[in-house]
Amino acid sequence: MATDGAETPGHNRQGRIAGRHFLQIPGPTNVPDRILRAMDAPTIDHRSPAFARLGLACLEGMKTIFGAERGRVFIYPASGTGAWEAALANTLSPGDRVLMVETGHFALLWKKLAERLGLAPELIGTDWRVGADAAAGEIEARLAEDRAHAIKAVCVVHNETSTGCTSDIPAIRRAIDAAHHPALLMVDTISSLASIDYRHDAWGVDVTVGGSQKGLMLPPGLSFNAVSDKAMAANRTALLPRSFWAWEEHAGPNASGYFPYTPATNLLYGLETAIAMLNEEGLANVFARHARHGEATRRAVRAWGLEVLCREPRNHSASLTAVLMPEGHSADALRARIRHTFDMSLGNGLSRLADRVFRIGHLGDFNDLMLVGTVGGIEMGLALASVPHRPGGVAAAMQHLAATAPA
Amino acid sequence: MATDGAETPGHNRQGRIAGRHFLQIPGPTNVPDRILRAMDAPTIDHRSPAFARLGLACLEGMKTIFGAERGRVFIYPASGTGAWEAALANTLSPGDRVLMVETGHFALLWKKLAERLGLAPELIGTDWRVGADAAAGEIEARLAEDRAHAIKAVCVVHNETSTGCTSDIPAIRRAIDAAHHPALLMVDTISSLASIDYRHDAWGVDVTVGGSQKGLMLPPGLSFNAVSDKAMAANRTALLPRSFWAWEEHAGPNASGYFPYTPATNLLYGLETAIAMLNEEGLANVFARHARHGEATRRAVRAWGLEVLCREPRNHSASLTAVLMPEGHSADALRARIRHTFDMSLGNGLSRLADRVFRIGHLGDFNDLMLVGTVGGIEMGLALASVPHRPGGVAAAMQHLAATAPA
């Protein structure tokens, strides 16, 4: 009864619902038609000269997106979690101590991954309502204590997708430098890359981890490491076993646009187009667009009388907003109601935030009227689900959008 | 600098604008991905058995859409204006008198077309703010006067795309019947078909004219005649020259699923899928969806303190709403501002309504959150263009949507 064509778009898998699904989870994001179309093409020989041109365009183009012109970028035919593993496996040895900041669910997952690899992660806690920079003082203190330099890396999440808190990475860098400690700085930008200002080289990051399915507007299936010279040096002595993720296997073929094994060719078609689209808009404009949409969303939340999970304005994420539910009300019931009635997907609360927050993705290929529709769907959903709130969220968002619209 | 991929989506032809264009003109409408994908397939041999299955599926399927199970449907590889010409050329002879009701710009265009074909159209005027049923009395009177039955056809527009007024077709039928007059009844449903309840057989229509690019959710390029037995009989004696449009050329090949000349095969792929989608939702549900969106839109307009062009509630269109601008304010300036700032296309005022109204399309593949975004873009645009209005249109629309949302 279901058909190839009917099943693939999200909303039609649940019976015909008219119009476009609103995919407002904090990733995967809405894939632009232009990117879907670029991928809708025959796969080519990954050992042909034509492929090499594609490969180089992607490898070089991603340096610009990471702000890693002085570094290297590795591209994996694997989704984002793989690039987390790659960052650690390429630079560290069994038992190495790693300092991490528990900004939320994804920081915890990265820590768990480090443990599985045989590393010794140490976690600095937060209340999940701030960025990792809130722990800068403790990072500095812990590193200063570590006279033997047994801590090999500091790992933080730039934009914690489970909380909507963005970390001030230069503040982390300053903390490491103040401690005069050689630990590598590793940063997860999966939900900030190409949405929030980020500068691998300029901020002194050693390994940056990214994925395709958020600000890059692609389907999931590609992930990235941007790598400093210092990290490349660490790679040469790192003893964790690795093969698929091994930078040293990629570096040679990458130089001429190839990969050490079969790449995800059609996703690279999309990546080449995504890079072109971001450059056509201009990265600075992309960041400003997301910042403006973040602010409009938070104004809506406050107008409803609800609370934004992220407590510190300096940490407010431009790519997603997590909203705390009033005591006694289920975020998942609200999300289900909105999905069912208005064909919109919102992000769920994760681990300790389960059922307590819902998350609004406003990243990727997104514009003002999509935001109005998104906020409108939530406002109607709050009413239908009998969640205590004041109306006026959409009006507040629109007021901000109109007040800051380009002339 | 522009590329194949960059140019085709509307909003990217004007430089990169993020997110999805809101195409809220009253047609062409937003084409669902599923239909675009169905058309994205190799053209097949139009004389092969595989084609015959496609042809029959479309010809039979369209009978259901028109409510013309007892009649015939002809499909032209041509956009909608062609089907107007086909309706007249297939049934009338040079100099024939035709009674038409001037409901708006498109009724006038049809009249002009009739004149070009050598017919003698006679126009019953309206103030462009009602449906053709407002002229039912005069239709009856004129037909009653025409003892010689020189008037061969009564032509009305079911949903006048330039005004947003829908005509009560059964009232027209009753007027003809009351006059005991044999004139054919011809109805243009270009912007109502598959959006507003319509019944070719049950309402006693002889020729119904339809197009692909509105409620059928397809790109433009296909058009239709649904035809009664009485119209088929008229065809046999009609003397207007015709070839491309000639029903008598189609009827034979159509019986086995073929066409007398090369059909628009890829659009037929899309049509087959469109019919399936409409049946999956259920035509009654499709009509209810559009009616609800029309009401929500009009509530927004009234909340703004603006006036809906259509004066009679019974004539309010479920597929579009034309809005009168306050005296001294330019509708085109507003539309340009909205297109530029919010990447939304709205319909312009036509001929005597030029610059005086803007038209909101809420037909086709459309849902609640798209409507909220649409109304939101207009409300913000009114503010930015300094058009006198009250805020609260979006709130009024949302209130109606929430109040009438399915449980």
Added chain:
Amino acid sequence: MATDGAETPGHNRQGRIAGRHFLQIPGPTNVPDRILRAMDAPTIDHRSPAFARLGLACLEGMKTIFGAERGRVFIYPASGTGAWEAALANTLSPGDRVLMVETGHFALLWKKLAERLGLAPELIGTDWRVGADAAAGEIEARLAEDRAHAIKAVCVVHNETSTGCTSDIPAIRRAIDAAHHPALLMVDTISSLASIDYRHDAWGVDVTVGGSQKGLMLPPGLSFNAVSDKAMAANRTALLPRSFWAWEEHAGPNASGYFPYTPATNLLYGLETAIAMLNEEGLANVFARHARHGEATRRAVRAWGLEVLCREPRNHSASLTAVLMPEGHSADALRARIRHTFDMSLGNGLSRLADRVFRIGHLGDFNDLMLVGTVGGIEMGLALASVPHRPGGVAAAMQHLAATAPA
């Protein structure tokens, strides 16, 4: 049971057959992925500035394809037969005499169309195995006799799709000129445009008729008139009724890239890309490619001991080859066997050639290995259908391809 996705590709409509269908009818031709992808995009507002850029690109681009830089091109949202009607309806008056050359089935159809419009076509016969230039002498004679200039147009088919005979258009022009006769010269290039050298301006043609689904590599649904100043002048006095086809309605909006009624927007996306692709290859290279493939095909036919329908080498078509079956053998049985066993569509014999010839399309987006597969499928089909022939056709075709391959 069949699905959107399963049904649309030709060969899958008959159950799963692996691999790519060989669509080797003389049109519609194999649509390149790049063109399908260009059309797989949201429809835009046909009254927007973005559309105007598309419209102008297509209107201007088609002038180059027709060799009509000094003339005008009109684009119809209708398949090719419509452009035949447009050519006549725009320039002639009821009862006008028109001289036509019966090169084959399509010339006959055009004549029948002229009759339906109320014109008085006169046919010069051929044996269907030569081009219209074989009738140049008689054309000159008939025109010379017509002292009153009652003959208003000479209509010929450049490449007769039913026979594979191409006409020498300059020879026709010379015949008209030699008779000092003012008749318009109208030429059908539906299956030659963008495949065989053609020059509307340089050859003194007044109206050229073209379609989208052959050398332009698009799906069917667009057709064209290229028009000289002389034909535009005739348009001003021509009395045949017309509206959809009326050049005088198009000329105004066309000047700024628009159309008088809804255009077939998504096919125009494809047309813009098709024009770009033809220019990237270079029209001269496109013509040379088709000529080489025509020669290779004919060598295969001769190696089989079969006869090419077209008798005169100067008339051999570069876009298709019609092959005569040995006496007593059914072309349709052969075609059915090949379609069933090898998933290849070949063209059938039409009217007096029914079941006596099969037609091989080698036009459009076609290359050497597709030709080898095509000829191979026929050679195997001849064996399986027990049609008397010699093997070696593929070998002969390959020998020619290899001998003439670019260095």
Added chain:
Amino acid sequence: MATDGAETPGHNRQGRIAGRHFLQIPGPTNVPDRILRAMDAPTIDHRSPAFARLGLACLEGMKTIFGAERGRVFIYPASGTGAWEAALANTLSPGDRVLMVETGHFALLWKKLAERLGLAPELIGTDWRVGADAAAGEIEARLAEDRAHAIKAVCVVHNETSTGCTSDIPAIRRAIDAAHHPALLMVDTISSLASIDYRHDAWGVDVTVGGSQKGLMLPPGLSFNAVSDKAMAANRTALLPRSFWAWEEHAGPNASGYFPYTPATNLLYGLETAIAMLNEEGLANVFARHARHGEATRRAVRAWGLEVLCREPRNHSASLTAVLMPEGHSADALRARIRHTFDMSLGNGLSRLADRVFRIGHLGDFNDLMLVGTVGGIEMGLALASVPHRPGGVAAAMQHLAATAPA
């Protein structure tokens, strides 16, 4: 100058070449339009009920493809090399001995990967012209010697993509059983899955490794492990570090159709369709099709007087054929000539076979006429590159195809 649209199709990346590229490397293979279209759809929320239906359809469907109805299948959002790593990392501990058969380049790469992971692979050599079953005797002997059961796994390649030799897996199973040894049996089916008969359960395989871009007809980016209960038991005690690849992380979410991290959603759309297409054709028919094409290809090679690399008829691969060049002639020069002149990609010789063989892929979405074109391109290329050979390869292939064509 290059455009989104122009660059993505292989052949257009090197300037406009007309017609379809022949991608006849042994994978990635030609992706059917239907699969490309299924992937050309918006990404959906991977935590939604709609996704769960997709996930279960893929996980269950792949069991049928592997013949692993009694086992489990894991799906990685990563290309095939990753699934090699997963097979080892999930079941083995540092320093474990692993017995491998060097059937060719890919067997060597798997061994190198095992070393990088800290295992102790032992290689049984072959001359790269036979399947792994040639080493069955030695496998039995080595295992019999290993009284301590220090060898933990026997790893073989079912179809060695570098040589075109297929291994008799039941023969390997018998060897292990004859030695009464508990080693796990791991089999790489990357270039045989869905092309050559394979039965995970029935043949007693413990871990089968597969990829998306060969017989499954998808772009690269997905890979698979099919896993026996015995391998699942080994997983519980295996000490190699793992996270991304860890079966134990997948098993829980997989049970309800989800994945432990972001899956490659759009490739799963394609996978669902690929499974449907394989089942529509019937796996037995798919295998027979490939076997017939393999035989036709080898007949062409022999007719040319060239040598098929695979020496043993029982090992002849149905998915690819590697051809030895005559002494003193460069395979790469031939391949470059063919790619340049005929727009066909052939596989290169790898490591010790570099420049000495070319490889013809005849797997995936492939049919008789594509094979004729493929063989024709090689025959013409041999002539143009002055490689000593006899003509008649295409004729020999066609003779076999016609002789074995379905009635």
